Amino acid sequence: MLKSQNIIKPTIAVLLLVSLWGCGSSPSQPTAITESVTSSLATANAAPAAYMAQAAKATTPLQQQRLLLLAAKAYLNNNQPESAAEILASLQKNLLAESELQAEYRYLGARVLEQQGHFGDALAKLQFSSEWQLPQWQWNNYHQMRVRLYEKTKQPMLQARELSDWSQYLSAKDAQNLYQQIWTLLKSQPENALEAQASKSHDVMYLGWLQLAYLAKHYAVDPASLVSHLDSWQKANPSHPAALQLPADLQRALSTKPYHPQRIAVLLPLSGERADIAEPLRQGIVAAYLAEPDENISLNFYDTAAGADHAYQQALQNGADFIIGPLLPNEVDQVLKLQQPPVAEPQTAAVAPTSQPNVVVTSQPKPPELFLNHTSRLVIDKDNYYFALSPTQESADAAQRMYQDGIERPLLLVSDDNIGRRMAESFNVSWQSLTNEAAEVHYFSADKMRDTVQDALGVSDSQTRINQIKNLLGNQIKADFRSRRDIDAIYMICSNQSLPLLKPYIDVNFSVFAEPVPIYTSSRARQDDSHQTVQELNNITMSDIPWLLQNSADSNVAALWPSWGNTQKRLYAMGYDSLQLVNKLAQMRAFPGYQFNGRTGQLSVDSDGVLNRQLKWGRYWHGVLRPQ
Numbered sequence: 001m002l003k004s005q006n007i008i009k010p011t012i013a014v015l016l017l018v019s020l021w022g023c024g025s026s027p028s029q030p031t032a033i034t035e036s037v038t039s040s041l042a043t044a045n046a047a048p049a050a051y052m053a054q055a056a057k058a059t060t061p062l063q064q065q066r067l068l069l070l071a072a073k074a075y076l077n078n079n080q081p082e083s084a085a086e087i088l089a090s091l092q093k094n095l096l097a098e099s100e101l102q103a104e105y106r107y108l109g110a111r112v113l114e115q116q117g118h119f120g121d122a123l124a125k126l127q128f129s130s131e132w133q134l135p136q137w138q139w140n141n142y143h144q145m146r147v148r149l150y151e152k153t154k155q156p157m158l159q160a161r162e163l164s165d166w167s168q169y170l171s172a173k174d175a176q177n178l179y180q181q182i183w184t185l186l187k188s189q190p191e192n193a194l195e196a197q198a199s200k201s202h203d204v205m206y207l208g209w210l211q212l213a214y215l216a217k218h219y220a221v222d223p224a225s226l227v228s229h230l231d232s233w234q235k236a237n238p239s240h241p242a243a244l245q246l247p248a249d250l251q252r253a254l255s256t257k258p259y260h261p262q263r264i265a266v267l268l269p270l271s272g273e274r275a276d277i278a279e280p281l282r283q284g285i286v287a288a289y290l291a292e293p294d295e296n297i298s299l300n301f302y303d304t305a306a307g308a309d310h311a312y313q314q315a316l317q318n319g320a321d322f323i324i325g326p327l328l329p330n331e332v333d334q335v336l337k338l339q340q341p342p343v344a345e346p347q348t349a350a351v352a353p354t355s356q357p358n359v360v361v362t363s364q365p366k367p368p369e370l371f372l373n374h375t376s377r378l379v380i381d382k383d384n385y386y387f388a389l390s391p392t393q394e395s396a397d398a399a400q401r402m403y404q405d406g407i408e409r410p411l412l413l414v415s416d417d418n419i420g421r422r423m424a425e426s427f428n429v430s431w432q433s434l435t436n437e438a439a440e441v442h443y444f445s446a447d448k449m450r451d452t453v454q455d456a457l458g459v460s461d462s463q464t465r466i467n468q469i470k471n472l473l474g475n476q477i478k479a480d481f482r483s484r485r486d487i488d489a490i491y492m493i494c495s496n497q498s499l500p501l502l503k504p505y506i507d508v509n510f511s512v513f514a515e516p517v518p519i520y521t522s523s524r525a526r527q528d529d530s531h532q533t534v535q536e537l538n539n540i541t542m543s544d545i546p547w548l549l550q551n552s553a554d555s556n557v558a559a560l561w562p563s564w565g566n567t568q569k570r571l572y573a574m575g576y577d578s579l580q581l582v583n584k585l586a587q588m589r590a591f592p593g594y595q596f597n598g599r600t601g602q603l604s605v606d607s608d609g610v611l612n613r614q615l616k617w618g619r620y621w622h623g624v625l626r627p628q
Helices: 002-023 048-057 061-077 081-091 098-117 120-127 136-152 154-169 172-187 193-201 203-220 223-236 248-255 276-292 308-317 329-337 391-404 418-435 445-455 460-474 499-508 555-558 566-581 583-588
Strands: 264-269 299-302 322-324 370-371 382-387 410-415 440-444 490-494 519-521 540-544 597-598 601-605 609-613 616-619 624-627
Touching: 002 490, 002 616, 048 555, 061 081, 061 098, 061 391, 081 601, 081 616, 098 120, 098 136, 098 440, 098 445, 120 136, 136 154, 154 609, 172 566, 203 223, 203 248, 203 499, 203 624, 223 248, 248 583, 264 276, 264 308, 276 299, 299 308, 308 329, 329 410, 391 445, 391 519, 391 540, 410 418, 410 445, 440 445, 445 499, 490 499, 499 519, 519 583
Parallel strands: 264 299, 264 322, 322 370, 370 382, 410 440, 410 490, 490 519, 519 540
Antiparallel strands: 540 616, 597 601, 601 609, 616 624
């Protein structure tokens, strides 16, 4: 009660002050004004009550309104948006037309909305007139807040545009940090998004950034063409900050020589118990080779069944200048170990050096290599790349997608196995990097699936309370259970065998009082394409490789290999992408903003050589997974 009275009292005082100034005439001779009364609107270091007290003694409407705005700013600095909003509301009708007051009024109103979590409304509120003559600090606050709001509303293109606008109010030195932020935002956007935004932009500075980002992506694989187009862009934008100094990663891409191999070796288990896994990959690589045949490039396959190290050495002896593979994690470790320089050990007369008759040591330089798996002992080398259909990458990508969808409180239902736990950990790492908060995770086993769902959704607790009431008042009491309302999405990490069981448990344990939340899952849970898919899967949002979410997937694949399921098709797509990536990898690593739209996802390369995949998403409807 005391708190509410403390808020009401200053509000009443504000209303009285404003009404007096609105109805009365100003004094003919203003009295002397102390330094504290004329303090700048830029900062509010005093307590709100101090500004309110000075406002009560003000001799002109201008003095009073400046002090009331400072009081509102002080309340906001103390995280009291409601009190600030009451002061601003009292000023609305009688606010003077002075630009600085009008701008500060809108800025503080937007801050109120921001602190209340209404980011879209805050953006709509925060609009300054280009005709206003404002001090530099006020323009800085305006643009800085709009940048922050665009970030919170997940609008990177508009965030970059705002940074570009802001940079034009700063010196070249002060704007350098903003230029880097603009480039970081735009280089991560798809080509089509950059092109669409450029067609709508009329601001010369921002348009220059958009065009540069588009050129960097579109021509990154061909440095000669990129140099030519950049030269034309610089001539068209001679005063643009990026024309005076190109971004560092773009300069690296220009100086990086692409791979143009003539003898490509592919290391796969072509025989033995793992040959079935490798066959779709091999067929995908062959299909990519036949799609763009080049008589100057030879493609040779080497069987790793007898040892990846032997296959690797054989490829080197045959003059391979690029290697794809091997596939299995232990094979990757074998080759990485072979690539490491031998450690010289002192020899004694009594001990002869250990011979390795099965390994031929060659002095031939190590060719670039695209490994088809990850390894726990990652060896970072400028010519080593790692490509895998990693479930942990998929769950990390899911965290990004859910964040972009505006999800704030996801609940994870995870199969209690090695893959499930690794995927949940990867999701949480990605989620915490975005939100600084951990996601809630519940692990289920096959025999405890229903109990886990009920516990996770709070149904068990609700049912316990209902039973307690019935024990007190009798079984004739009718009551429906209630499920939790504090979560806004569910991410299921499970197999395709578990999904048809898990989804119905979720459906029946959402109470009639709660709005169902969106449900996401990974490609591991995808059912083989069939009209038998149960209707209970409707509205599940699922990630998968783009090729399996398109209607244009090769009809030849189904005709030639009718027994293949989705797993084999994904491996086929991976093989196809592997060969297409060969002459792009060097530029992708030098310029992280360059992304390749492959069959397995939108691919990019980290500085350590690991390929990241951004997947596509679909939604089940009437038993069919349809692309979104």
